[in-house]
Amino acid sequence: MTHEIVVIPGDGIGQEVTPAAVEVLEATDVDLEFVEAEAGDAVQEATGEALPQETYDLAAEAEATLFGAVGETAADVILPLRDAVDSFVNVRPAKAYPGVDAVRPETDMVFLRENTEGVYAGHEDRLTDDVSTLTRVVTESASRELAEFACEYVAGDDHDGVTIAHKANVMRETDGLFRDTVVDVADDNGVETDEVLMDAFATRVCLDPTQFDVVVCPNLAGDVLSDLAAGLVGGLGLLPSANIGHERALFEPVHGSAPDIAGEGISNPAATIISAAMLLEYLGYDDQAAAIHTAVEETLEDGPRTPDLGGDAATEDVTEAVIDRL
């Protein structure tokens, strides 16, 4: 069976790391067909639209989409695309790798970030000259769906349960509903939970990241806390992510388009290649995904490495090294 994969390289280093990940996917024996689509600053400049309807439609119909990075228009592109694939959870593993300089080399956790609501629901108003408001939305149904995913997520593997990170001491009704719903669903599924305020999480994860394994959180908390974990493992260059929907999904590195180094061919393709491995897992090709994970890990440990990791290799050298190790 051929799987159709939409590929959206985007801007800046997205144009380098996305083709690199596609090369790695092509080097596996999985039958994939790639359809390239445009989005980002460059398209916006050319056409006035950062996310062409055609790209949205392709992502909304394909089994899976691989996304690179876009520049200034990031929010205008990635938020509608998450919507296009009907994504309810953003899976963000944050793991330090041997050979990569990390503030906290013992970091190994995964964030399951709510992907549809919270402040991202985005009802804003300018009530008067002085007063602006944003209506943050938390629903029982979205919290439940995330929690059910979390329970499935921890079921297979060797996890002790889930940690809920929230701010229900201040956002009592909304984060209270989130927390209570996740606890209920977890109880029903025999999954253990503990909870931590998102501010306390920020302190504690720096002091000892091994306290945390699977972290379930509202949308903005997941955004900030996963980026914090990225800092602990040595930068965004290594973090992949999966936006999982009901019938399709979108995979993207957590990093941006890095305009400062774009075009030089020295960007680190690791996060996008690992995102591609998550894509294969999603399609059911666990062995091929595992092979990519191992090949990336070996390459991070033994080189070649791009300049962000202290090496002087090109994107292409790293990509080839990963493929050679498959």
Added chain:
Amino acid sequence: MTHEIVVIPGDGIGQEVTPAAVEVLEATDVDLEFVEAEAGDAVQEATGEALPQETYDLAAEAEATLFGAVGETAADVILPLRDAVDSFVNVRPAKAYPGVDAVRPETDMVFLRENTEGVYAGHEDRLTDDVSTLTRVVTESASRELAEFACEYVAGDDHDGVTIAHKANVMRETDGLFRDTVVDVADDNGVETDEVLMDAFATRVCLDPTQFDVVVCPNLAGDVLSDLAAGLVGGLGLLPSANIGHERALFEPVHGSAPDIAGEGISNPAATIISAAMLLEYLGYDDQAAAIHTAVEETLEDGPRTPDLGGDAATEDVTEAVIDRL
């Protein structure tokens, strides 16, 4: 002139670290009169109210209040107390100290956190069984007042300007208003600004905290990002804070009531003693404040140290050592 200082020890280690800080204040030549007041879990249990009206009124009338820590009722106590002193900014220095094990020993920054609104304005509703909402409020006036404070704050000392941490790419109207107002006020005052998305801040501060000096942020961003910085300097035991109002102010360590070690007399009084030094600064006693800062720094470097910092000294030993060094 005698200054009346309201002292609210609260729960847990608040009962140890607050008297310690009062002892240090008494060892200076500043003429202070202390009035003790109650708040927290214990009072709640005894009277049904975590924050007695009398305590609120005392804080609302005194020149300055020194607050320790409270337990489960933290939000019910500290948020109204910030309101009682009419506080518009929460000043949170995050600085690593020689002799204290820190993930990032080069950390030295201060957060100026908006202290009245954002999600803390707290209009929440349960619209249906499924849907809950919270109305986040951002006003031009509160943003302006914070920005004016920030400009005064950087004026005296050797600062390069301020960094605005926000999430205006998603919260366009509300954080957009916050950001634009701070930029406008800073421009008018000849203060340089740069800006960073709060998620990117979380990554970047781990990778290199020296990038940041004075960070101006909305309420929740300030809560989370300052706690993150606390993690980088080695825990909350060291972070002081000042809630500055128009005519009065409230000083508190950033840490909580630490029920696990409460009553053992081994809690670290440093954050509360430094908060007391900020109180003296606020009253205009810069020399006495500086003497306390120096004495705490010397004590952190040369000991005695409490167990949280790897020592085996008691709260009282540390307090005496600080007083001896004044």
